[in-house]
Amino acid sequence: MASHNLSSATPASLVDPFGRTVDYLRLSVTDRCNLRCTYCMAEDMTFLPRQQILSLEELRDVATAFVELGVKKIRLTGGEPLIRRDIIKLVDAIAGLQGLDEVTMTTNGMLLPKMSQSLKDAGLARLNISVDSLKPKRFKELTRTGDLELWHQGVQAAKQARFNKLKLNAVILDGFNDDEVIDLARFAVDNEMDISFIEEMPLGVISSHERSATQISSAHIREQLDSEFSLVDSVETTGGPSRYVHIANSSSKIGFISPMSNNFCESCNRVRMTAEGRLLLCLGNEHSMDLRSVMRGNPGDTELLKSKIIQALQNKPERHYFDPDKIDIVRFMNMTGG
Secondary structure: OOOOOOOOOOOOOEEOOOOOEEOEEEEEOOOOOOOOOOOOOOOOOOOOOHHHOOOHHHHHHHHHHHHHOOOOEEEEEOOOHHHOOOHHHHHHHHHOOOOOOEEEEEEOOOOHHHHHHHHHHHOOOEEEEEOOOOOHHHHHHHHOOOOHHHHHHHHHHHHHHOOOEEEEEEEEOOOOOHHHHHHHHHHHHHOOOEEEEEEOOOEOOOOOOOHHHHOOOHHHHHHHHHOOOOEEEOOOOOOOOOEEEEEOOOOOEEEEEOOOOOOOHHHOOEEEEOOOOEEEOOOOOOOEEEHHHHHHHOOOOHHHHHHHHHHHHOOOOOOOOOEOOEOOEOOOHHHHOO
8 A cells, every 4th residue: 555645745733722733643443342341342342334434545545634734643543453454554554654753553462462563564653552450360351352361472572573662551440450550550660661540431331330430530540659669740741641650760651541530631632533434523522523424425535634624623622521420422432442
């Protein structure tokens, strides 16, 4: 798949009504996944028909339009992005876009033993690897189908491929895995990785637990970590919502993603594209625009696509309002794009 040459394009800045510049796109390539994590989706999921999912060419065209509009970072998400057929070709095409600083990915790690080196060779800069438990039985319970040993093999393969940076993502649920916060951080430090601890968000109706009963704040997680590590506050950012602290005498950082207790909306620089082509302007709101119909009704019209993106951005809300007792957003995280 040939990458587009954008050298003649004049980057335009995407600025929302609140003066925030959007330079980060989270691009979902599939709503399907090879795990069934309890907080992410129902056990018996109905996935989108394949014809409703954007093609590789459409995904590349979306990425091209956003880069021409000034986006500097694209993260590929899902579902599980590595189960998308020809994902390596898509990484190669996006990584070749002139003006893009980096293409990254969030993955559950199950397919990294086979694919890490190919991803690195295609131009993927960094990887976020999800893990919510380092105990095999609990890992299987939280993911419903996951094999922790395979996950460990994936981490080792990613380390051997020498990505610019590897980061772990852990969603912490009170009473489920909050007793592993220190162990997860220690694993990250021992493997010279960063880690972000994420508060659970009320996206989609689930039956595995009551979200209001499993809420745990970033502040409480920070208290646990303070008892074990010497943490130094930092203003560093990687372009996403994590607020970081450095671990003294270590190359690792710990991030806190706090959509429930301390929302990060004032500095929001990102939008999401679902696998079916909905441009989501906020994780916690339903403001969106259907870009699939724009592309399929006007194939190859990049200027129209760009104008629609600019138009959509004017509806980006100021902030989200999450309530763990109330499910306003019925779409699951796998449909949103992690």
